[in-house]
Amino acid sequence: DGGITQSPKYLFRKEGQNVTLSCEQNLNHDAMYWYRQDPGQGLRLIYYSQIVNDFQKGDIAEGYSVSREKKESFPLTVTSAQKNPTAFYLCASSREGVGAYEQYFGPGTRLTVT
Amino acid sequence: GQQVMQIPQYQHVQEGEDFTTYCNSSTTLSNIQWYKQRPGGHPVFLIQLVKSGEVKKQKRLTFQFGEAKKNSSLHITATQTTDVGTYFCAGLGGTDKLIFGTGTRLQVFP
Numbered sequence: 001d002g003g004i005t006q007s008p009k010y011l012f013r014k015e016g017q018n019v020t021l022s023c024e025q026n027l028n029h030d031a032m033y034w035y036r037q038d039p040g041q042g043l044r045l046i047y048y049s050q051i052v053n054d055f056q057k058g059d060i061a062e063g064y065s066v067s068r069e070k071k072e073s074f075p076l077t078v079t080s081a082q083k084n085p086t087a088f089y090l091c092a093s094s095r096e097g098v099g100a101y102e103q104y105f106g107p108g109t110r111l112t113v114t
Numbered sequence: 115g116q117q118v119m120q121i122p123q124y125q126h127v128q129e130g131e132d133f134t135t136y137c138n139s140s141t142t143l144s145n146i147q148w149y150k151q152r153p154g155g156h157p158v159f160l161i162q163l164v165k166s167g168e169v170k171k172q173k174r175l176t177f178q179f180g181e182a183k184k185n186s187s188l189h190i191t192a193t194q195t196t197d198v199g200t201y202f203c204a205g206l207g208g209t210d211k212l213i214f215g216t217g218t219r220l221q222v223f224p
Binding site: 050 | 144145147149155156157158159162202204206210211212214215216217219
């Protein structure tokens with residue numbers, strides 16, 4: 001089965017703790033993305049990576065960090081510096097990262113920080 | 115920076131009625147994509163438009179790309195309850211990133 005997996009589906013953390021969200025794809029896609037979605041809102045780009053060992057900040061990168069050590073994996077760490085971390089986090093991938101290709105989304109992780 | 119707005123934000127229709135959502139960009143777009151997100155789900159790609167004035171159809175869905183490549187629309191004919199969800203447009207402007215619109219949430223009453 002080809003696709004994108006995200007885990008866990010729901011995540012609860014205490015304020016002040018860092019948390020890492022997993023994203024894995026077996027589509028052999030070069031580009032991967034992380035988006036944040038707040039209730040009733042659109043998708044805001046956090047970070048993206050067009051190739052292994054390289055990534056760029058999106059529109060709301062503050063308080064987040066990523067790595068891209070393997071083509072299949074693009075984990076996102078939500079740090080304690082993120083002021084409002086509670087949200088729905090979506091990972092996506094595309095064949096290439098120039099916006100000309102459709103993005104495939106994972107099922108998402110709902111993070112709640114109290 | 116580039117912005118992509120969608121109207122309306124919400125639309126409630128009776129099953130069988132038509133529905134249209136409009137997408138407007140502040141800059142000229144190279145292409146525009148449309149996605150659908152069911153309640154509690156994740157966005158799923160529907161279609162991509164590239165040419166000025168392009169029109170594409172998928173069964174009851176009709177997608178248009180404006181002549182100036184700054185706007186687009188999605189029209190659903192005779193809505194069904196399975197059409198419920200949020201429809202997003204996403205445009206590629208002067209950067210290498212897709213910019214997602216604010217979305218239109220469609221509710222269909224049986």
